[in-house]
Amino acid sequence: MSSTGFAGVDVGGGGIRVRAEIGEESAYGEHVAPVPRDRGRVDLARLASRIALAVEGAMPVPGGLPAAVTPAQERPGVTRDVGRFAGMAIGVTGLPGLVRDPGTLWDALRERFGLETLVVAGDMVTTHVGALGFRPGVVVAAGTGVITLGTDLDRVWNQSDGWGHLLGDHGGGAWVGMHGLHAALRAHDGRAGGSLALLDRMTARFGHPLDLVALVYESGSAAHHLASFAPSVADAARAGDPVARRIWTEAGRQLGQSAAAAASGLDPVFSWGGRLFDAADLLMEPFQSTVLALLPAARFAPPLGTSADGALALARAAAAGSVRPHHPYLYVFAAATAG
Structure with a gap:
């Protein structure tokens, strides 16, 4: 029935x-x-x-x-x-x-x-x-990409970032994965700024760098493949790799800047959503400290759903x-x- x-x-x-x-x-x-x-x-x-x-x-x-x-x-x-x-x-x-x-x-x-x-x-x-029910405020949505919306769902609609992985999405999953792969490939080449820990994880996931190049440039879903490496960057960061930790710290800073930019005309209440925030132990401190540095009156509300x-x-x-x-x-x- x-x-x-x-x-x-x-x-x-x-x-x-x-x-x-x-x-x-x-x-x-x-x-x-x-x-x-x-x-x-x-x-x-x-x-x-x-x-x-x-x-x-x-x-x-x-x-x-x-x-x-x-x-x-x-x-x-x-x-x-x-x-x-x-x-x-x-x-x-x-x-x-x-x-x-x-x-x-x-x-x-x-x-x-x-x-x-x-x-x-x-x-x-x-x-x-x-995240906020129907309450006014700012929410950072971070998964493969990232887009921030500050709104009261009526008159105020402030968008920050959300410009895609080639033009923006700073601090999102594709951004984290891409920077992790940059560091892995620098280590492969013997250039400064590389990470052997990330190179090991890149090889385990994608094989030879030429296989990675073919996958990213020929698949038609580059952002998806880049973001799939973000959990490996998180794993390396938690294992103590300094390059991976810097990537996540910078991701949190980027998300905080995006959040603060979207708060104009609103009560400074901030929340978040999306699977990138599963790495909260790596993201939350730089995210929140960046928002507070820009907007000292900011308050944070854990997402309702x-x-x-x-x-x-x-x-x-x-x-x-x-x-x-x-x-x-x-x-x-x-x-x-x-x-």
Whole structure:
């Protein structure tokens, strides 16, 4: 028997995460794969298929627990009866800037899930709501990339960084991985500033440097591969490698500068989200000390939840009619007003 539900979807650089509620059941699902691209922009048609699979794969099924959806399952199959969704919200990496037409997701998902409302927002918006609820403040969203949003979700919308791994994203996962690989390759060449500890980890993960070059430059998902080395840089830092520790210290400083820059016009409350902050022991002190040096009145609030949690909260709020669109960060589609 179908029932009405809500779904929150977090689309990050490394995959899709879902929080859903169907009737009295709650569920979590994950689709692990880089975000599909078309000439640099997010390929929304392919992404919609992956989102649908992740949402369907998250739902409880009779006789067993839901399993994470893998890329191999991205093919036509039997659709689970997940019922109608009164509200769904999707936080998408690359919005604004790399998402051409958010309405593509509404067109692709509306009938499949019986959607009454859909919010399409930047993943920084869903991370903000996940971390602070609907409270004004500044949230740093750091995963593969990094983007900071200072907002009251009404009149103040301050974005800092989020310019992609070639132009910005300073202190994010790709940035950390890239600087770790720089140090590894310097050690391989015998140049100053290298790290043998990082060279060992690079070789263990990627093989010969020429294999790494081919992977990064030919794959079409360079940021994803660079960020995949960030945990190795963390491991080396915790093992005492001074080069790796300096990379993480500088990452924290960069994130702190981004946070302080986004605080204009807001109560200086700061939080954070994203998987890069799993390395909190390496990031938090330089991050917070940098913010305090720039804004001595700053206060820090540990995140209430994740970006997927924030998306679920937005889905509920949109269904209740309390979410207003704000171009280019947040779009709201509703069955009652769709043309």
